[in-house]
Amino acid sequence: MSNSLVLLTPSQMAEADRLTISSGAVDGYGLMKRAGQTIVSELLRRYPHCNGFDVLCGPGNNGGDGYVVARLLVEMGVMVRLFAHGSPRPGSDAEKAVQDCPIGAQSLSQFSVLQGHAIVDAIYGAGLSRPLDDAVSRVAKECRNADVAVISVDLPTGVSGADGQVLGDAFAADLTITFFRLKPGHLLEPGRELCGETIVANIGIPDSVLGPIAPRNWINQPPLWRGDFPKPRRNQHKYSRGHATVFSGGAFSTGAARLAALGAARAGAGATTIYSPASAIAVNAAQLTSIMLAKVDTVDDLEEVISARAPDAFVLGPGFGLRRPIREFAISILQRGGGGTLVMDADAITAFRDEPAALFTAIKGSERAVVLTPHEGEFSRLFPDLIGKVRLERAGEAARVSGAVIVLKGPDTIIASPDGRIAINANGNPWLATAGSGDVLAGVIAGLAAQKMPLWEATCAGVWLHAEAATRFGPGLIADDLPGLLPPLLAELLEVDQLL
Ligand SMILES: NC(=O)C1=CN([C@@H]2O[C@H](COP(=O)(O)OP(=O)(O)OC[C@H]3O[C@@H](n4cnc5c(N)ncnc54)[C@H](OP(=O)(O)O)[C@@H]3O)[C@@H](O)[C@H]2O)[C@H](O)CC1
Numbered sequence: 001m002s003n004s005l006v007l008l009t010p011s012q013m014a015e016a017d018r019l020t021i022s023s024g025a026v027d028g029y030g031l032m033k034r035a036g037q038t039i040v041s042e043l044l045r046r047y048p049h050c051n052g053f054d055v056l057c058g059p060g061n062n063g064g065d066g067y068v069v070a071r072l073l074v075e076m077g078v079m080v081r082l083f084a085h086g087s088p089r090p091g092s093d094a095e096k097a098v099q100d101c102p103i104g105a106q107s108l109s110q111f112s113v114l115q116g117h118a119i120v121d122a123i124y125g126a127g128l129s130r131p132l133d134d135a136v137s138r139v140a141k142e143c144r145n146a147d148v149a150v151i152s153v154d155l156p157t158g159v160s161g162a163d164g165q166v167l168g169d170a171f172a173a174d175l176t177i178t179f180f181r182l183k184p185g186h187l188l189e190p191g192r193e194l195c196g197e198t199i200v201a202n203i204g205i206p207d208s209v210l211g212p213i214a215p216r217n218w219i220n221q222p223p224l225w226r227g228d229f230p231k232p233r234r235n236q237h238k239y240s241r242g243h244a245t246v247f248s249g250g251a252f253s254t255g256a257a258r259l260a261a262l263g264a265a266r267a268g269a270g271a272t273t274i275y276s277p278a279s280a281i282a283v284n285a286a287q288l289t290s291i292m293l294a295k296v297d298t299v300d301d302l303e304e305v306i307s308a309r310a311p312d313a314f315v316l317g318p319g320f321g322l323r324r325p326i327r328e329f330a331i332s333i334l335q336r337g338g339g340g341t342l343v344m345d346a347d348a349i350t351a352f353r354d355e356p357a358a359l360f361t362a363i364k365g366s367e368r369a370v371v372l373t374p375h376e377g378e379f380s381r382l383f384p385d386l387i388g389k390v391r392l393e394r395a396g397e398a399a400r401v402s403g404a405v406i407v408l409k410g411p412d413t414i415i416a417s418p419d420g421r422i423a424i425n426a427n428g429n430p431w432l433a434t435a436g437s438g439d440v441l442a443g444v445i446a447g448l449a450a451q452k453m454p455l456w457e458a459t460c461a462g463v464w465l466h467a468e469a470a471t472r473f474g475p476g477l478i479a480d481d482l483p484g485l486l487p488p489l490l491a492e493l494l495e496v497d498q499l500l
């Protein structure tokens with residue numbers, strides 16, 4: 001698993017600091033000086049024409065980084081105004097940075113924006129522990145409303161590194177410079193938006209500290225799952241490549257199932273079948289070519305088709321409706337022996353709103369693995385006890401409680417495994433907010449799972465591919481486009497030339 005994609009919580013980051021310092025490689029003030037040096041290089045490179053910098057420092061080590069920045073800029077002859085909010089603890093690294101700084105600080109209450117100056121926000125970073133007080137909120141607001149560049153050290157002051165939530169108020173940065181690894185708060189909204197562009201600086205913390213920290217959160221990028229991505233082999237036939245099936249809704253709502261089926265097929269399932277009620281067979285048949293069709297109205301029908309040709313993955317929910325035997329289908333699939341994956345989306349999630357525990361018991365007792373792909377509304381129906389917790393915690397807890405891989409959809413989709421691993425998607429985009437896009441996602445995940453890709457990895461890959469396809473297409477995207485956008489992405493992932 002790729003080390004570079006690790007996300008560290010603020011407390012894990014503090015541990016990384018401690019481990020580095022105790023190894024004797026560099027002391028705390030040394031790390032702070034390197035942090036300051038990196039920030040100054042970026043400031044000079046990116047803002048060569050500003051008249052000066054206003055450096056705003058808090059009482060902790062985030063402020064310490066700010067004092068180092070102020071010193072280095074002054075030593076280079078750059079105009080600096082320094083503002084402090086609180087004083088560093090005696091004996092702390094931040095106090096050393098104050099003592100070494102050649103200019104004195106005014107109180108933050110004296111601050112007002114000066115045209116032509118850029119702001120260095122070093123008030124709070126990883127140590128933010130409560131909502132901003134009025135003095136810091138006033139400055140955050142003034143900077144947000146002014147036409148002024150803001151560069152935040154580690155995190156925009158007010159944004160929690162643990163989960164991207166705003167504590168009271170927050171700065172909105174143009175650029176955020178963090179150290180060693182991203183934190184979840186850089187990727188989770190609203191933190192992500194408030195960070196502006198985020199860069200990660202190497203300040204000499206060795207990767208070896210990650211071993212004892214054993215992180216459980218990652219950025220969802222191809223190196224996370226590329227090693228598990230299914231590679232077709234010459235000796236496979238269509239069913240051994242993977243058989244994915246999708247339940248269709250009634251005659252007036254068959255499109256969602258076709259979108260999911262196309263997603264599964266384009267993701268590489270060798271065979272894809274739509275299970276359709278008799279009333280919708282004609283509609284489906286008129287619009288399918290490579291996708292197969294079977295009649296499934298009842299649990300007995302389902303038993304029959306599964307016995308005839310066991311699927312490796314099922315998609316249940318898209319466009320299905322709540323009246324037909326959706327719960328019975330889900331429970332029957334889970335209780336029937338045999339491996340494979342059940343992807344439950346949309347109506348399949350809502351259908352269990354009155355008895356989520358029955359679903360979770362069935363999932364935990366099943367030989368099959370389950371992926372649940374709720375958006376916020378569907379999530380709240382199935383996990384009402386988790387309302388009020390932050391998104392990251394909700395997704396992780398939902399995976400643990402349900403025994404399913406959870407895809408909590410949003411601009412910062414979270415993919416949580418029951419074993420505690422979490423990936424945060426970073427390539428989401430506005431084009432995906434279009435009817436039917438979730439149906440394609442459920443199908444792509446099923447298509448990858450049908451090829452026996454490990455489930456959390458398959459789910460992460462599906463979410464990434466789906467978003468990447470939309471990003472590359474851009475404006476005008478409709479869900480119908482998405483399956484056809486997958487082949488070039490697959491070719492890149494598989495490095496097709498090497499397979500031939
Ligand atoms: N991680 C690294 O590799 C390096 C990080 N550096 C920088 O250090 C900060 C983290 O420093 P830390 O001292 O732990 O935390 P902060 O500076 O962010 O803030 C802690 C102090 O601020 C007080 N605080 C927090 N929130 C509030 C608030 N809302 N209102 C008032 N005061 C607040 C807090 O007080 P407590 O009472 O909670 O203790 C602390 O006094 C990291 O972000 C990096 O920038 C190193 O310099 C380089 C290596």
Ligand SMILES: [K+]
Pocket residue numbers: 062121122123124125152153154155156157
């Ligand atoms: K900050």
